[in-house]
Amino acid sequence: MLKLKTTLFALAILTxxxxxxxxxxxxxxxxxxxxxxxxxxxxxxxxxxxxxxxKERGYGTDLQYAEDDIPNQLSQIENMVTKGAKV
Numbered sequence: 001m002l003k004l005k006t007t008l009f010a011l012a013i014l015t016x017x018x019x020x021x022x023x024x025x026x027x028x029x030x031x032x033x034x035x036x037x038x039x040x041x042x043x044x045x046x047x048x049x050x051x052x053x054x055k056e057r058g059y060g061t062d063l064q065y066a067e068d069d070i071p072n073q074l075s076q077i078e079n080m081v082t083k084g085a086k087v
Contacts, residue, residue: 028057028058028059028060029059029060029084029085029086029087030059030060030061030062030080030083030084030085030086031054031059031060031061031062031085031086031087032061032062032064032077032080032081032085032087033047033050033051033061033062033063033064034064034066034073034076034077034080035047035063035064035065035066036065036066036067036068036073037065037066037067037068038065038067039067039068043065047063047065048063050063051063062080062083062085064076064080
């Protein structure tokens, strides 16, 4: 279930990124990326690829792995928002 939620979250981010207005494109925000764990090469590759695509498009990124700890992931996401992540 956590993997599904994380995948959907990542897809939502990638879908929302190209939908900005002209004003939005001038000042690109930091995008928080919450991945479930580093124990699988799949999640590491997904995280790195998302960062690569977003940086190529001029966005800042904050990639974090929760190591399958849901309270930790929630805390990481809250921290991303506190630090200014917009997505």
